[in-house]
Amino acid sequence: MKLVAENVSWKVQGRTLLENVSLSIAAGETFGLIGPNGSGKTTLLRLFAGLQKPKAGRIRIAGQDMARMRQRDIARSVALVEQQANTAERISVHQAVSLGRTPFLSPFQPWSEEDEAIVSRALADVGMQSMAERLWHTLSGGERQRAHIARALAQEPCVLLLDEPTNHLDIRHQLSILQLVRQLPITVVIALHDLNQAMECDRIGVIEDGHLVDLGTPRQVLTCRRLRQTFGVHADILEDPAGPGQIMRFRQAV
């Protein structure tokens, strides 16, 4: 599903956190959002998830104005994995992931074998089948993060929004989650701090102080000039000897 922000602004307590952001993300695209701490990435993801309504402008999903959609219909299309999501402590991993099916259940459509199969597949996708019966409070930070991603996958969304999904993960799970996400035939928007990981996205948007200041392919956007301007670092950009990509190494700008 195509996801569009049209001149979107968001303010809180008189402070503008996003201003006039316009962005069109194609169906099936993996789109990276990068920017310094506090620049507005999470705020934009929450607007895309319909958790907050823009103070000005519009978010459209598959052409529909999100402000006019019912919350349940949004939840059937869009899944968000937040940075610090809370989950009731006393539930099992399986129960937590099953919550992803909630938007599809009703008295006329109770829990079915198909729901069970979707939950099992989501657990398998993040390598957590063997932990399905573990209680939430016994999980490590990275295991919780993988379970949150499984809950989002169980929603079978058309748009998946991920806020720094790899920040608690060991390197093997970072790579497997990113590979999984890239292979999904859905629209993915992913806020990332690791710029080498951002290189793997189809396109990248740079948010700086609530403004979208750059947009393009990783090669177009991740230039020495941009990295100095936005992050205040010096970057060495090297051709990857193992493939067609590039590798970045950073130093403090003097």
Ligand SMILES: Nc1ncnc2c1ncn2[C@@H]1O[C@H](COP(=O)(O)OP(=O)(O)OP(=O)(O)O)[C@@H](O)[C@H]1O
């Ligand atoms: N409810 C709120 N009230 C006041 N300020 C807020 C609120 N929510 C966010 N902010 C502020 O808005 C700015 C943008 O926050 P946001 O979480 O979108 O940044 P971010 O780019 O995701 O940052 P990070 O990389 O640190 O996760 C920050 O300065 C933050 O402190």
